Amino acid sequence: MEGDSQRASASWENGTLAPGEHLRSDRADSPLPGLVEGTEPGAGQKSAMFVHAQSFEDLTAEAEEEVRREAEINKSGDGEEELKVLVGEKEQHSSDMTSESRTKEEDVTSEAWRSHRKHVFVLSDAGKPIYTRYGTEEALSSTMGVMMALVSVVEAEKNIIRSIQADGCKVVFLTKSPLVLVGVSRTCQSDKELLRELHYIYYQIVSLLTLTQLNNIFKNKQNYDLRRLLAGSEYLTDNLLTRLERDPGLLLSAVTCLPLASSTRDTVSSSLQAAKSKNLVFSILLAGDRLVTLLRKKDQFLHHIDLHLVFNLVGSSSSFREGEGWTPICLPKFNTAGFFHAHISYLEPASELCLILVSTDREDFFNMSDCKKRFMERLSKRSAYPALKEALKSPTYSVEQVGIPELRHFLYKSKSSGLYTSPEFPDVYKSDCEQERLMGLYQDLHSSLHHPTRPLRYVYRCGDTENLLAWVTSGFELYLCFSPLGTKALAVAAVTKLLKWIRKEEDRLFILSPLTY
C-alpha cells in the first residue's frame, strides 16, 4: 500500500500530469489510466456523446468576463439596510427546508421564510417579479423592486453588481437581459457555484419560451408580467433547484448511465438507430434519471445542460405517464432562438423507461410516434428487452463492490464522454439532510478544483465526520469520501484501485460506443 501511495502521489506533488511511461494507449492494461483526456475509464471509443466543452467553465465564462468590470459592494450603507429586510439575521435552519412541496402560501415576513437556506428570485429588467422559490411573487414585489434598484444604481455607473456579502449570507446577481436573477444563500457555496445555479434557472426559463420570444415580449411591453406565460411551470424551476442541491450530475456537468451489459445496451442503441426519421435529431432513452442510451444526428451534439433540462422536464411531471406527449422545447445550449419538438412517452404504462424523440418539425408527431413504434417492435423481439428490464431492478451499485476499505462514496466523471458514475449513497448518507450535506462537501471541493484564479489539482480534507479527496486531471474528475478512520495514504492508494475497478467495469457503467444516425 505504501508503495502504491508514493507512486501515485509523486506525480501530483511535483505537479506533472503528463502520462507516465507506464501509461500505454492500450486501455485495459494501463495501471493508472486516464491522465490524458480520451484514455480515461469511461471515455467513449469513437466520439464524445455531448458537446465537447469545458462544461463547468462554459457555464460561468460570461460571468467571468464581467468580473473585470465588477463592483463588489461590501456592506455599504444602503445595501445593508435593505438586505436585512431581505434575509433576516438569524442563522436558523427551518425544518421544512428539504420539503419539496411548494411553500407558496408562506408569509414572507415570517421568520421561517427568512431562514430558508437558499432563496432564488427572478425579475424582469423593469423590476417586475417573475419567480420566487418561497412565498408569492406578489408579496415580494417591493423586495424585488429593491433588488432591481441595486442593480440599476450600480449599472448607472457603468458597473455590474455581482454579489453582496452580509452577515452569514450572500447575495449573488446574474443579469441576463431581459431577466435579472438573484440568489440569496446561507450556504458556504462560492459566488461561482451560486452563479452556476442561477444560470441553470435562466436556461430553464429560456427552454420554455426561447430567448427570441422573451426578447420580443419585453421589447413590445417593458412592463409585461411574464408570470402569465410561465404559469404552471413554477414547479419545474422548484424541482430544478432541488436537483441542484442533490444531483451530482448538475454539479459535475455530466450525466450518469443505467448500469447495463454492453451487449444489451448496444442492441437497444441499434434498435433506436434503426428508428430514424428525417427531422429526428436526438433519441434519448431514460430510466428514471439515468441514461440508457442517446442517439444523435451526425454532427449534432446535445449539451449536458440541455439534457438536464430534459431530465427535469420529464422527471418533474407525471403528465407524460399516459399516452404520448408532444411539446415544444427550446434547448438553449443548442439554440436559444427556436423550439425543438419532443415526443415523450413511456415504453410501458408503469415502466421507468421513457423515450424522448426530439424533432425539428412541429408537425412531426405522427412520424415520431411511428419511430417509437418501430423501435418497440424491434426491441421487443430481442432478448435485450427483458435484459434491460432486469437491469432496472438494480439501477445502482453499492460501494462495497469496489472493495476499498473505509471508502463510503465517490463521484467519477470521465471528461471526454461527459458521463459520470457513482455508487448509491450508503446508510450514513441515506437521509435527505445528510445527502445534501455530502453534496455540499463535494460542492466545496468542486469549487476548489475550479477556482477561477487559483484552481487546485487535488485536495485532501479531513473532517470529523468524513475525509475527502478530490482530484482532477485532463481526463477525469474524481471525488472520494472516506470514513473519518481513513488516512491520506489510504486515500491516495484508493485512487489507483478505484480507477482500475472503473476500468474493469467501464463497459457496464458508461456508454463507450455512442451511435449516430
Place this chain on the structure above:
Amino acid sequence: MSAMRVDAKVVMLGKESVGKTSLVERYVHHRFLVGPYQNTIGAAFVAKPIQVGEKVITLGIWDTAGSERYEAMSRIYYRGARAAIVCYDLTDGSSFQRARFWVKELQNCEEHCKIYLCGSKSDLISQDRSLRQIDYHDAQDFADEIGAQHFETSSKTGTNVDELFQKVAEDYNSNAFQEMKPEETSVDLSQKKDSYFYSCCHNN
C-alpha cells in the same frame, strides 16, 4: 398505442386547470386522480376505440395544455379536428371567457370541427350550489347560438363523461358519410422548406 388507426381527431381546449386531462383520464382509464394538480406540458395524445352501434370508431384525442404559453402552438393540435371539446370550469367565471375565445378561434379556422361545450366539475356544484359561477341557461344559450352541444360533467364522479364522448363518436359516425378525409397520419416533409427551426412569437 399509436399503432392504431385513428378515425376522428378530437381536441380538448380550455383554460388551464379546468379539468381537460381529468376528463380524458376518466373516459380512457375510468379513474380520477387525486393529489396535486399537474398541468399538462404541451399536449398529450391518446387513441381510444369506442363502440357505435355495429362499428368501432377510434378517437384520437389531443389533450392540450391550457397555459397561454402554448397558445401559438395550438393550431397544430386542432387543425383537422372533427370535434373540439371546449371546457370551462363551472366554478370559475373567467374560464368561460376563455371558452368563448376558443370557440371564436375554431369558428374562424376550423369550420368543419363540431364544438362540444363542456362545463366541468359539476360535483362541486352539487355539494355547494353557491359555487356555481356559470348559469346553466346562459351556457345553453351560448351553445345554441354557436350550434354546439352542451354538457355538464364531473370527472370525479364520472357524471356525463361517457355520454359526452359517446355523443362525439355518434355524431362523427352519422356525419362520416360526408366522407371527409380523416386526419393525415403523415406529413409530406418535402413540402416544408421553411426554416430549420420554428420560432414561436407570442405576438403574431
